[in-house]
Structure formats: C-alpha cells, structure tokens
Amino acid sequence: MKLYDLTVKDAKGSNVNLSDYQGKVMLIVNTATGCGFTPQYSGLQDLYNKYKDKGFEILDFPCNQFANQAPGTNEEIGSFCTGRFGITFRQFDKIDVNGQNESALYTWLKSQKGGLGSSTIKWNFTKFLVNQQGEVVARYAPTKTPAAIEKDIAEVLAVGEA
Template sequence: MSIYDFEVKDGEGNMVSLKEYEGKVLLIVNSATKCGFTPQYTELNEIYAEFNEQGFEILDFPCNQFGSQAPGSTEEITEVCRNKWLVPYSIFEKIDVNGENADPLFEYLKNEQPFTEITGKGATKLKLVLKAIDRHYKDNNDIKWNFTKFLVDREGNVVRRFEPTEDLGDVKSSIKDLL
C-alpha cells in the first residue's frame, strides 16, 4: 500500500486520486479555522509560495474533532481560508481523522508515522489540554490536535510527522531537503 492508493474528496465532493500528486513532495495537514494554531496558515502559505514550483503541494483537510474549531460546512471553511487567510492550495472535504469514522488516508498516515511527542513552542500548554481530555494520550497514534502535519516524499513515502507545536522552520527545512 502507498499514499497513491488513496482517493479523497475535494472541497466540492469530487473524488480525487492521490496518484495525481505522484512525484511531488506533499505536506498533508488537518486544519481548523478557529484554532490557536490557525495563524500557521500564514507561514504555510509562504512555504507553499516558495516551493510549489519545485514540485511541492499542501493538502489541507479541515477537521472539527478538536474543540469544535472547524465549524461550518466545507464550503464555509474554504471561504474563510481563501478570503481571510488567503490559502492558495487545495482544501479538501471536512473529515474525521480519529475514531470509527476516521478517513482511511489519515489512518494510513498515523500508522506510517506514529505519535512520538509534543515538542516546540506551546508544547507545555497543549500537553495540559491533552491530559485533561485523555490522560493516556501518549499511548496511541491518534492525531492530537489541529495542524498536525505529515510530510510525504516524491516516492509517496510518509517520512515525517510534525505535531502542531513544532516549529514551521523545521517543517520548511525538511521540505527543502526532499526537494
């Protein structure tokens, strides 16, 4: 199985094969428009602008599972992303990333790059939030919060998982290494 075996729904509900992204470096993100991490859109836009012409894509999957911070329909979320945050890359259908209704793509991503630790700026605060929700949060590979990112190389290998608090400079450096 590879990343290219998956199909996902775009923001208009059309099925899209990830084979369309074969040969590109991908950053797959679960996002939310009303989260403390939402300002990451600004840096993600900059990273996209810098690397897109070199074969880099960001695939954005809104998710409302963390603090109900992605309210509204996929259309409404896309409108906020495009108009407020000026997001230029692909925004897909709103999905679940954990639980019995988790999108198969995210199940695959979590298996390929298991959870290790929350690090970076804001890690202490996020850990407290997570402990309050589930004191055993460290014991599974679930997505922990909005703006978890998975980096995929040009061959479709899931090579890195970035938790929401990790420095986007590290994400950018890892992308640059793959390009």
C-alpha cells in the first residue's frame, strides 16, 4: 500500500483521497488543543504561510488519545485553532493514532518511520515529513518545534523543484 491509496475524512466528515496531495510536500501532525505543545500551532501556521505557495501542505489530525487533551468536536477544535492561532491549513477528522481503532494513515506512517524507539506514537504533535513522491523522509518527536524542522522542509521542497 502507498500513501496515495489512502482516504481520510476531513473535519466536516467528507472523504479526502490522499492522492489529491500527490506532488506536494506534506507535514502530517497529530494535534491536541489542550496540550503543552498546543502553542506549536503558531509555528505550524508560520511554516504554512511561508511555504504553501511552493507546494507545501500541513495535514492536521486532532487526536484525543493522550490524556484527553482534544476533547472537543471537530467544529469546536476548528474554532479554537482559527480563533486562537489563525490556522488556515486543513484540519481533518479526529482520529486514533495507536491501538485497535487507529487510522490506516497512521498505521502506514508508522510502518515507514517507526523511529523514536517504537512503532507507537508517544504524544501529541508527532510530525511526519512526506516528500513529493509520498515517501516519509523524517519523523519528529513532539518536542521538535516547527521552527526546528523548517530547514528540512525547505530542503525537500527544493529537491522537488530541481
């Protein structure tokens, strides 16, 4: 299976084929609105503003599996993120990233880059950088800020322009 074979649901419950993102660089993030890392939304939005016109997309997947830090509905989460952080990148349906009900997307992502000592997602704001061919090129721990991965994003985007 490849990334572009997968379908996910957006925040409104509509199906989204990940093949729609073919040729784009993606940062796929599991997020939460009540987490110590929630301020990373500002940094994510900064990256999106800077690189969206160069073929960069952020795919935001709220997840309530870690200490119930994303308890709201998709609509409540979206309102919080746009109101507090000015988010304009796409938000998706709340998902599980581990366990029996985990999203097929996260099963696939973890199979590509288990990293960080295990094949489970340890916490909110774990990030996966995906190149224009749909390959996971890096996985980042929640503690790695968006600013700290900007260089990697710029490099992957530049490779795609060559």
